[in-house]
Amino acid sequence: MKPLSTRATTIRPSPTLSLNAQLAARGAAGEEVLNLSVGEPDFPMPELARDYALKAIAEGRNRYTDVGGVPELRERIKRKLAEDNGLEYAPGDIVVANGAKHALFNAFLALCEDGDEVVVPAPYWVTYPEQVRVTGAEPVIVPTGAGLKLTADQLAAAVTPRTKAVVLSSPGNPTGATYSRSELEALAEVVVRHDLFVVEDLIYEYFHYDDGAVPSIASLGPELKDRTVVVNGVSKSCAMTGWRVGYTAAPPEIAQLIRRLQGQATSNVSVVAQYAAIGAMDDVPWEAIKSYRDRRDLAHQRLTAIEGVRCGLPTGAFYLFPDISTLLGNRTTDEFCSELLAEQGVGLVPGSGFGAPEHVRLSYAVAPSVLETALDRLATFVAG
Ligand SMILES: Cc1ncc(COP(=O)(O)O)c(C=O)c1O
Structure with a gap:
């Protein structure tokens, strides 16, 4: 064989x-x-999520949807990103995927290829390095030390001419560490100086025990938004890990590639799960x-x-x-x-x-x- x-x-x-x-x-x-x-x-899970799922079934929503998701869900995500993160996206820049894991995979596939390097701060969520490897790129593991968060100096020291992107996760798994606005500003300076992309995983965003919202690096200005893929979903915040609804919000060119990749891989996320996610976002526990x-x-x-x-x-x-x-x-x-x-x-x-x-x-x-x-x-x- x-x-x-x-x-x-x-x-x-x-x-x-x-x-x-x-x-x-x-x-x-x-x-x-x-x-x-x-x-x-x-x-x-939120009751409204169940209600919306049952309604979708009762209404006979059985067909393929747009690859990127039903318009109502993308509108809801657009509103969430504006309200929570101060980020304005067109619905077309949002692609609903089978969980945040799939959304991340789409992001890495759209950005990386053989020979690229992706900075992954350690401790990291187990999946990042493996997904990066599938694309042919090399994960460059950067130990963060006692602070458990990547500093601007650590990022700058890890950058080579091959560095394509950096992964940020806030709050992080397994660390539970959350990046402050000033920490992100320092990282942003290095990101822009070295022309890097950022894959920003905000799946634990609502599990945040300090005052104020979790800042997104994409919200620091157009230069950052134009190079960041924001990843999120309802798995953790709405206890819906089995429903498999996550999403990316990205600059139009990247979003188009993500759509193309997903269109040839999985097409749309289960239509019932998509409607459930709208209910979930309207009824966060x-x-x-x-x-x-x-x-x-x-x-x-x-x-x-x-x-x-x-x-x-x-x-x-x-x-x-x-x-x-x-x-x-x-x-x-x-x-x-x-x-x-x-x-x-x-x-x-x-x-x-x-x-x-x-x-x-x-x-x-x-x-x-x-x-x-x-x-x-x-x-x-x-x-x-
Ligand atoms: C940091 C992080 N990102 C993404 C995911 C995946 O989330 P989902 O279940 O929506 O695929 C997990 C799940 O454990 C996670 O810990």
């Missing part, structure tokens, strides 16, 4: 997806698992989102009470990403997590997949009682 595609075979599988599958299998086999590896909120702040505080307080755990207080998303290097002994974090799971039934994600092998990721998007029990067991495990 001839060899399969090198490009496909060199892509690493998502460690978070495979860990979740393992934990689900243990749960299904009757084992008690306290799963702090989850990457999705535990509150219900703000109270549930806000309640995550208390969970963050609870989880952070319990976690940092464990001797040897080092963890700053993140400003967003729903993860803590502690440095556990002093607890490892001669184990890797992968081994630490496997032992913890075997001995205490607690599922954490090792930091190795996020480019930070001395950390673990803990999600607090679970009931406070689960969080407390899991952290008690972690403390027992560490003490033992």
Whole structure:
């Protein structure tokens, strides 16, 4: 048999997806698992999203839609971007995709090719480097150090003549770190000076526990908007990860390419899901989102009470990403997590997949009682 595609075979599988599958299998086999590896909120989806989906079905909306999405959804996204982010886009510059993951993939495919480099600040969400690789470009991993956010100096030092783009994620997964306006301004100067594109992932935007909205680099002026692809969706904010609705908002030339790529790959997102997303955006579960702040505080307080755990207080998303290097002994974090799971039934994600092998990721998007029990067991495990 001839060899399969090198490009496909060199892509690493998502460690978070495979860990979740393992934990689900243990749960299904009757084992008690306290799963702090989850990457999705535990509150219900908005009622209006269900209503709009049911209405779309009742109205017999069965056909293909425009590749970029139904006009009503793109108008709704346009309004959201204007209201929340101060960004004005034409509906044609918005392309609705199968989740933010697909939207990101579209963005990388539209921007990158063989020989390009894309700066990916570490710790990073597991998917960025792999998606960049599929395009033929090379992810250039830049460790951000204690601040967990890319600085202008770090970006400038990583740029080469081959650098095409930089990925920014705010609030970030796994770090929960949010870029301030002044941090973005400093990065923007480097971006413009070196003529880079920015892929800006705002999927955790509403999970932000400091005052004020999460700033978007695209809002810093036309020079930035013209080189930024903004990515967002309803998966996290509206607890609709299974519905698969995300989107890109991009300068017209890039948006056209994204449309073209998607038109030959998947066409439109499920029409029912598109209508559900309109309902979701009209009925964002703000109270549930806000309640995550208390969970963050609870989880952070319990976690940092464990001797040897080092963890700053993140400003967003729903993860803590502690440095556990002093607890490892001669184990890797992968081994630490496997032992913890075997001995205490607690599922954490090792930091190795996020480019930070001395950390673990803990999600607090679970009931406070689960969080407390899991952290008690972690403390027992560490003490033992
Ligand atoms: C940073 C980040 N971006 C994008 C996504 C993908 O979101 P979606 O489920 O809409 O594809 C995730 C999901 O975990 C994420 O953590």
